[in-house]
Amino acid sequence: MRVLLVEDDVALSLGVTRALEREGWQVDGLADGRQAMAPGLINLYELAVLDLGLPGMDGMTVLRAWRAAGAKLPVLLLTARDELSDRVAGLNAGADDYLVKPFDLPELVARLRALKRRSEGRVSETLVVGELTMDLSHRELSHRADPVYLSPREFALTEMLMQRVGRVVSKDAIVARLSSWEADFSENSVEVYVHRLRKRLGELGVTIRTVRGFGYVLECNAQPGPATETGNESD
Known part of the structure; x- marks a missing residue:
């Protein structure tokens, strides 16, 4: 935030x-x-x-x-x-x-x-998507109670996607959220972080799907499986 x-x-x-x-x-x-x-x-x-x-x-x-x-x-x-x-x-x-x-x-x-x-219309400090749980108070992400370790930028991006699960999050919105960490944070930087998270989270039951020309959507898989590249543009 x-x-x-x-x-x-x-x-x-x-x-x-x-x-x-x-x-x-x-x-x-x-x-x-x-x-x-x-x-x-x-x-x-x-x-x-x-x-x-x-x-x-x-x-x-x-x-x-x-x-x-x-x-x-x-x-x-x-x-x-x-x-x-x-x-x-x-x-x-x-x-x-x-x-x-x-x-x-x-x-x-x-x-x-x-x-x-x-x-945000919430009363809880916890976000849940599938078997992923994010504790916003303690800045912790877990999968089936096992900790998932992310860098601060990765955590912030995951939080943003989990808050809007099933909805498109634009690259511009992500740049605006993360840009205060580094002055040259760009859409290319967003692609790098999405690529990393897609691999990290894909095996934990969620997919980050690219919506060409708009941004990214976090979706819950029916069954956890290996990460897959989706969409028609780069990560």
Whole structure:
């Protein structure tokens, strides 16, 4: 998952970034409200953590502008103010949750997990496809209770496909999700990772099928078997 963090406190931003990266999430940080207003920027993310007391442009103004532009992603507000009127104003402006400083990082992570679940219409931290089970809380994938070891990028791609099992996931969406790990991540990189996962997961009862010109679909096989190359284009 890709998260936008808009926070001007350097130490806090670093701590939050590290905590979210331990979850396997990709975090892009900004320290100025005006930077968060770049055209189309907010559409690259699935969650946002937004401080209210920002230089350049305050967080409330940024939030209202995001919502006015049609941004639907969940937004968690951070603030040093604990007045009821401030909380109400933030929620009325379009915030999905509100956390007062100082806070514990585990609480922040838990709140963001809950926002992510609600945005996806889920109530569980577990994804199941066939005999594959993904524990999102602990960042673990297993097959019949046996661990399946993946790199962070492989895990993120598998999570994306399992969340949309039976539906096409476009190459553009995958590039957007994984690009914060390496600046030159491209559609060719996607093909490399899909090729790796196709071999890893094919023997565990799932297939990654190529839909020419669109992207990839994760499907559950009737019986686990060797990986097969499907589709009419490269992996």
